[in-house]
Amino acid sequence: MDILFKIVNVFNIIVLVYFTSLNIWYFLLNIIAYKGLKSYLVRLKVSSPNDKILINSAPPVTLLTPAFNESQNCVKSVKSQLKIQYPDMRILFINDGSTDDTLEKMISTFKMEPAFLPKVSKLKTQAVKQIYQSAIHPNLWLIDKVNGKKADALNVGINYCQTPLFCAIDNDSMLEPDSIARVVVPFIEDIRTIVSGGIIRIANGCTFENGHIKKVSLPKNILARFQVMEYLRAFYGGRLAWDRLDSSLIVSGAFGVFKHSIVVAAGGYLHETIGEDMELIVRLHRYCSDHNIPYKIRYLPDPIAWTEGPVTLKTLGKQRDRWQRGLLDSVLRHIKMLFNPKYKKVGMLAMPFYFIYEILGPFIELTGYLVFIVLLLIGAAGTSYIIAFLLVSIIMGMCLSVFSLVLEELSFHRYPKFSHMLNLIFVAIIENIGYRQMNSWWRIKGTWSFMRNNQSWY
Amino acid sequence: MNSTQSLDILLSLLMFKEEEIFLSVLLWVFIVFLVLTVFLFLMAAFLRIKNKITSLYHKFLKKNWDAVILKIMYDEMHPYDGFKKLRRKHSLSYLFHIEEYIDLLKGKEKDRLMKLGRMSLKNIYKLLRSKDTGKQIYGIHFIGLFHPEEQYKFLMVNSRDMNMTMTAIKEMHAAKDIHIKEQLVRMLLTFPYISYIYISNLLVEMGPDIVPFLRQVIEKRHQYPHEQMIAIETVRRMKIHGCLDLGEKVLLGTEDPGVMACWCKYIEDQKDVHQLHLVIPLMEHEDPGVRTAATRAFLVMADKIDSEIIKKIFNDRSVMVAVNAYEILKGESANMPYLSVGSIEKLKWADIYKEIL
Numbered sequence: 001m002d003i004l005f006k007i008v009n010v011f012n013i014i015v016l017v018y019f020t021s022l023n024i025w026y027f028l029l030n031i032i033a034y035k036g037l038k039s040y041l042v043r044l045k046v047s048s049p050n051d052k053i054l055i056n057s058a059p060p061v062t063l064l065t066p067a068f069n070e071s072q073n074c075v076k077s078v079k080s081q082l083k084i085q086y087p088d089m090r091i092l093f094i095n096d097g098s099t100d101d102t103l104e105k106m107i108s109t110f111k112m113e114p115a116f117l118p119k120v121s122k123l124k125t126q127a128v129k130q131i132y133q134s135a136i137h138p139n140l141w142l143i144d145k146v147n148g149k150k151a152d153a154l155n156v157g158i159n160y161c162q163t164p165l166f167c168a169i170d171n172d173s174m175l176e177p178d179s180i181a182r183v184v185v186p187f188i189e190d191i192r193t194i195v196s197g198g199i200i201r202i203a204n205g206c207t208f209e210n211g212h213i214k215k216v217s218l219p220k221n222i223l224a225r226f227q228v229m230e231y232l233r234a235f236y237g238g239r240l241a242w243d244r245l246d247s248s249l250i251v252s253g254a255f256g257v258f259k260h261s262i263v264v265a266a267g268g269y270l271h272e273t274i275g276e277d278m279e280l281i282v283r284l285h286r287y288c289s290d291h292n293i294p295y296k297i298r299y300l301p302d303p304i305a306w307t308e309g310p311v312t313l314k315t316l317g318k319q320r321d322r323w324q325r326g327l328l329d330s331v332l333r334h335i336k337m338l339f340n341p342k343y344k345k346v347g348m349l350a351m352p353f354y355f356i357y358e359i360l361g362p363f364i365e366l367t368g369y370l371v372f373i374v375l376l377l378i379g380a381a382g383t384s385y386i387i388a389f390l391l392v393s394i395i396m397g398m399c400l401s402v403f404s405l406v407l408e409e410l411s412f413h414r415y416p417k418f419s420h421m422l423n424l425i426f427v428a429i430i431e432n433i434g435y436r437q438m439n440s441w442w443r444i445k446g447t448w449s450f451m452r453n454n455q456s457w458y
Numbered sequence: 459m460n461s462t463q464s465l466d467i468l469l470s471l472l473m474f475k476e477e478e479i480f481l482s483v484l485l486w487v488f489i490v491f492l493v494l495t496v497f498l499f500l501m502a503a504f505l506r507i508k509n510k511i512t513s514l515y516h517k518f519l520k521k522n523w524d525a526v527i528l529k530i531m532y533d534e535m536h537p538y539d540g541f542k543k544l545r546r547k548h549s550l551s552y553l554f555h556i557e558e559y560i561d562l563l564k565g566k567e568k569d570r571l572m573k574l575g576r577m578s579l580k581n582i583y584k585l586l587r588s589k590d591t592g593k594q595i596y597g598i599h600f601i602g603l604f605h606p607e608e609q610y611k612f613l614m615v616n617s618r619d620m621n622m623t624m625t626a627i628k629e630m631h632a633a634k635d636i637h638i639k640e641q642l643v644r645m646l647l648t649f650p651y652i653s654y655i656y657i658s659n660l661l662v663e664m665g666p667d668i669v670p671f672l673r674q675v676i677e678k679r680h681q682y683p684h685e686q687m688i689a690i691e692t693v694r695r696m697k698i699h700g701c702l703d704l705g706e707k708v709l710l711g712t713e714d715p716g717v718m719a720c721w722c723k724y725i726e727d728q729k730d731v732h733q734l735h736l737v738i739p740l741m742e743h744e745d746p747g748v749r750t751a752a753t754r755a756f757l758v759m760a761d762k763i764d765s766e767i768i769k770k771i772f773n774d775r776s777v778m779v780a781v782n783a784y785e786i787l788k789g790e791s792a793n794m795p796y797l798s799v800g801s802i803e804k805l806k807w808a809d810i811y812k813e814i815l
Contacts, residue, residue, distance in 0.1 A: 012480060020487055027494075042592040043621050045554070046599040048561060051628070053663060057656035118781045162781060188653045189624055388484040395491040402498040409505035421506055425499060 008375060015368040016392075022357050023396040029241035030403040036244040037236070037301060037411050044302065057188050060088035060163035061180055061257065066153030067093065067171040071100040075109045077171050080211020082137055086180045091140045092157045097126075097147025111135040112142050120162055121260075123155040123268040131160070150253075151269035151276040158268050161260055168277075170254040173305040174203060174211055182303040183257050186296070193296045194259045194284060197251030198303030199235045201414070202228045206306065213306055216414050218423055223316055226435050227309040229401055229427045235301065236407040237400060243299035247350035249285075249330075251297065253277030255305035262288070262295070273333070275326015282334045285346045302412060317442045324362075324446025331355055359447075362440035369437065394432040401428030519546055523555050530574055531559070531567045537574040548581040553600050560603065575604045595625050602629025623649070631663035639664055640671050647675065647685040654684065658691035666696060673701050676708060683714035690717065694724040705733045715745035722751035731759045746776035753779050757786040 047054070063081055067074055074093070081091050095103050106112060115133035126148035134140035145156050154168055165187060167180060179198055186193040204227075205219030219225050242248045253276065266287040269276045281297060288295040310316040331338070331354055338355060340347040372386055405424055408414070415421065522545050529535035546552055556575050560568055582604070585597030602625070627649075630642045643664070646657050661668060675689040686708070693701045701724075708721050718740060725733045737759070740752035753771055757763065771783045 009480065016480070016483065016487070023491070038592065039621055042595050043625070046595060046625050047628075050561070053628070053631075053656070053659045056659050057653060059653075059655075118777055118784070120777045120781065162778075188656045189620065190651045191653055192651055385481060385484075388481055388488065392484050392488045392491070395488055395495060399491045399495040399498065402495050402502060405502045406498050406505065409502050409509070413506070413509060418506060421502060425502075 008371060011371060012368075015364060015371075016389075018364050019393065019396065022361065023400065025353065025357065026237055026400050027403070030237045030400065030407070032244050033236050033238075033240035034407060034410070036240050037407055040301060041411055054185070054188065055087055055181070058087050058181065058184055059165050059187060060090070061086065061184060062090045062092055062157070062161040062163045062166045062260075063180075064154055064157035064161070064166050064168050065091065065093050065171050066096055066150050066157065066168075067098065067102055068096040068147065068150075068153070069098045069100045069102060070171045071098070071102045071105055073172050074102050075105055076211055077174065078106070078110065078140065080174050081169075082140065083177055083211060084175055084180055085177045088163075089139060089180065090161075090163065091137075092160060093140070093142045094153040094157050095142065095144045096149070096153040097145060103142075103144055106142050107132065110137060110140055110142075115141070117141060117143075117160050118162070119159050121159050121264045121268075123159055123264065125152050125156045125159065128156060149271065151271050151273065154276070155268040155271075158260065158263060164260055165257050166260050166263075167255070167257045168253060169305065170307060173200070173254045173307045174208060174213065175255065176304045176306075177212060179255070179303040179305060180257070183255075183300060186298040186300070187257070187259070190296055192294045193298055194262045194288070195248075195251050195256060195281065196298040196300065197239075197248075197256040198299075198305060199239075199301050200231060200252050200254050200305050200307050202231055202309045203306035204309055204311065208306075216416065218415065218420050219309075219311075221311045223313070223435075224309045224311050225423070225427050226431050227316075229404070229424055229431060231309075232404040232408055232424075233401055236404045239299045240301055240407075242350060243297075245345055245349065246296070247345040248297045248299050249281055249346070249350050249354060250278050251281050251299065252305075254307050255303075262293070273326065273329045274322055275330050278326055279330040279333060282330045282337070282351075285343065286334055286337055289343050289346075313438070317438075317445075320439055320442035321446035321449060324443040325450040327354065327358055328447060328450045331359060362443040362447075365440045366437070366444060394429065397432045397436065398428045401425075401431075516551055519551070520555060523552060527556060527559055527571065527574070530570050531563070533566075533570065537570060537577065540574060541577045547578060550585075550596055553578060553582075553596075557600075557603060572604060575600075579604065591619070591621070595621055598622055598625045599629070602626060602632075624652075627652075627657075627660060631660050633664070636667055639668055643668050643671055647682075647688055650684050654688045654691060657688050658695055661688070661692040662695045666698065669693060669696070669698055669700060673704070676701055676704050680711045683712065683717045686712065686714075686717045687720045690720040690724050694720070694727050697727070699728060702728055702730050702733070705730070705736055709736050709740070715743070715748045718743065718745075718748045719751040722748070722755045726751070726755035726758050729759055731761075734759050741771075746774075746778060749774060749776065750779050750782045754782050754786055757783060 063084075065077065065081065070077075078091065078093060093106060095106065111134060112132035113135055115131055117131045117133070126146040129144045129146065132142040132144070134142075141160075143156055143160060145153065148156075157168075158166060165184065167183070169175065183196050183198045186196045202219065202224055203213075204221060204224035205217045206213055207215040207217070218228060239248060239250065256277070258280075262284065263280070266280075266283055268280075270279050270283070273279045284295070284297065287293070310319050331351065334351075337343045337347045338351045343351070368389075372389065376383075376386060402425060405421065405428075409421070415424070522543075526535070526540045526543050530537050530540045541547060544552065553575070556571060560571050560575065563571065578600075582597055582600045585593045586601065588594055588597070627646060630646075633639050633642060643661060646660060649657065661672070672689040672692055675685050676693070679685045679689075690701075690708070705721065705725065709718060712718065722737060722740065725737065734756070737752050737755045740748050741756060743749050743752065753774075757771075768783070768787070772780045774780055
């Protein structure tokens with residue numbers, strides 16, 4: 001029994017050290033993000049949105065929107081894309097073999113007619129059935145293809161993209177009118193830039209008019225509200241800091257601009273992965289380092305894409321399960337980069353961080369809870385331990401969430417009412433009881449299904 | 459257990475006097491993060507309140523600023539008298555506010571407000587001397603707005619800081635003195651990672667008096683292709699014919715595909731048929747960018763194009779050559795009576811379609 005207690009004590013200490021180090025890491029990332037945000041805001045203040053010279057230098061961009069059974073959203077989302085203010089932009093809507101009336105709706109609403117569009121690259125994809133061009137918006141094209149999942153649809157878009165840059169966005173994402181103009185700036189300022197991504201915010205609770213945001217508010221649904229906090233944390237505390245460290249491993253599939261030639265050279269999106277957005281970024285890091293190509297992958301905090309977050313436990317669970325599988329797949333596929341000094345900060349810092357904290361995190365967290373329950377049942381742990389541990393875990397999570405709120409207040413404060421801020425702080429407290437554990441559970445399930453090689457997407 | 463006892467236990471835990479070290483550690487971690495959280499919460503609340511108050515205060519100040527600025531703009535008040543009447547005239551918000559007007563104006567109205575803005579130079583120099591990078595950037599921005607000639611000094615000092623560099627070069631095109639302009643151009647040509655299109659757009663704004671200098675770059679700087687590309691792109695965008703005679707020197711003196719492609723675009727824009735003999739060999743160049751640019755120039759300038767050449771172009775190993783050729787031919791087909799639209803369509807659907815679909 002004595003040995004058992006010692007083992008349990010050692011385990012408890014490991015868990016505590018793990019979580020303290022994790023939170024200190026996140027705290028440091030937040031501090032780095034703060035510095036990055038401060039300097040970005042200064043630049044933003046001195047740049048005019050009507051800078052004629054910058055606008056004239058903007059490279060042409062093709063918007064790739066893959067869609068499968070998006071009959072409900074397709075027209076609304078394309079209408080919103082048509083309102084984007086950008087000097088030279090094409091929209092390629094890719095119907096990935098939808099079985100509903102997505103194609104018919106697109107054809108009739110936008111008066112699509114069969115047209116010719118040359119295929120400029122040769123990534124392997126499912127067959128294209130027909131290409132259409134809108135008679136009312138000549139920059140809107142529709143590619144109808146055989147179903148092959150999201151990565152395949154994006155690769156078809158890349159094959160037909162004739163511009164030096166393309167922007168991959170989800171069909172349910174709404175871009176702010178100046179989002180593309182802002183997100184391409186890194187490509188103008190530094191020709192080594194190969195990817196640039198913007199922030200994703202939760203659209204639930206907000207009011208939209210003609211596909212554009214009119215009023216920002218918090219969602220009524222508690223799950224969506226949790227996600228607002230999560231996204232703030234992830235984008236401010238996480239991605240902004242990794243950008244500052246030149247080690248971004250994720251540019252959201254919902255909104256990212258890529259240099260066409262480098263993506264084609266690296267082989268495009270991978271078909272047999274579930275997290276094709278993260279996998280592509282990791283592969284681009286690897287490809288450029290292996291071929292000694294100087295490169296930059298950037299993340300900017302203000303070009304915004306609004307997206308609907310899942311509102312039921314089932315859909316949210318599926319999403320988190322998929323994210324975990326994508327993360328695992330991306331890291332394990334490129335495990336060679338882990339602790340490999342050849343890949344500099346990406347190999348020595350970002351990859352280990354994702355491996356140790358994002359992949360192993362849920363296991364350590366849930367095992368910790370299980371050990372506590374067992375200890376409680378056999379009477380080996382006092383309630384004071386349980387309460388102290390719970391309090392520590394809550395306060396650590398809260399601290400990071402409130403830090404993200406500080407960053408939001410310092411920068412764009414998009415949630416206008418004081419009550420929004422108080423509400424988010426309340427969310428930061430209660431998400432630690434129940435929601436966080438559910439998230440860990442979904443991620444463990446994701447790991448399990450990854451082991452069983454389940455790659456379903458839709 | 460009463461509250462005094464609980465407090466004693468808590469204190470002894472915090473001082474590691476109890477045997478339960480793990481619990482003591484947990485308590486300390488909790489306290490540290492609690493203090494941090496409370497501090498951050500107070501900061502978030504403070505920022506929210508501060509932002510609210512600041513925006514209200516600015517609304518109030520803007521009323522005063524607008525009244526004075528409008529009077530000066532319409533010449534109803536001398537800038538010197540207006541400056542005395544302004545509140546918080548040394549603040550950044552005031553400078554940004556006056557900038558909004560200047561951005562929208564031209565002519566005498568703009569000059570009057572520039573005069574007013576220059577009265578705040580003392581404050582701008584203070585910003586420039588600050589140790590805070592953000593303040594320095596604001597300083598560079600405003601010195602660029604009110605005294606663009608000064609910009610190159612900051613570029614020389616701070617060219618390693620991307621944010622400062624971009625802020626400085628943004629406004630420098632407004633410089634008027636030709637010697638300063640030349641120094642600025644020389645400096646702009648040395649940024650290898652900024653898009654050459656952006657730099658050339660900045661140079662276009664500087665006006666045609668920098669062309670002699672650009673000509674020298676095109677003529678002599680073969681070992682610096684990035685500089686040549688910027689110079690060629692600038693004269694192309696300025697629609698200057700005066701550098702066309704350098705064609706042979708450029709194309710025979712460089713091995714850089716970027717320079718070749720830029721020159722082809724220049725002669726395509728100028729439709730300089732005298733350089734057709736220089737363009738034709740480039741249609742066989744190994745770089746697809748050069749082939750594309752040369753093909754475009756050829757199709758725009760050639761007197762007669764037979765179907766065989768078009769077929770060859772359409773069968774180029776890079777599809778972009780065919781795509782660009784198609785774009786030109788579609789636009790030019792009306793001017794090519796010897797080549798019917800039908801035959802182009804036939805080529806398109808027969809050859810390109812077969813090749814690329």
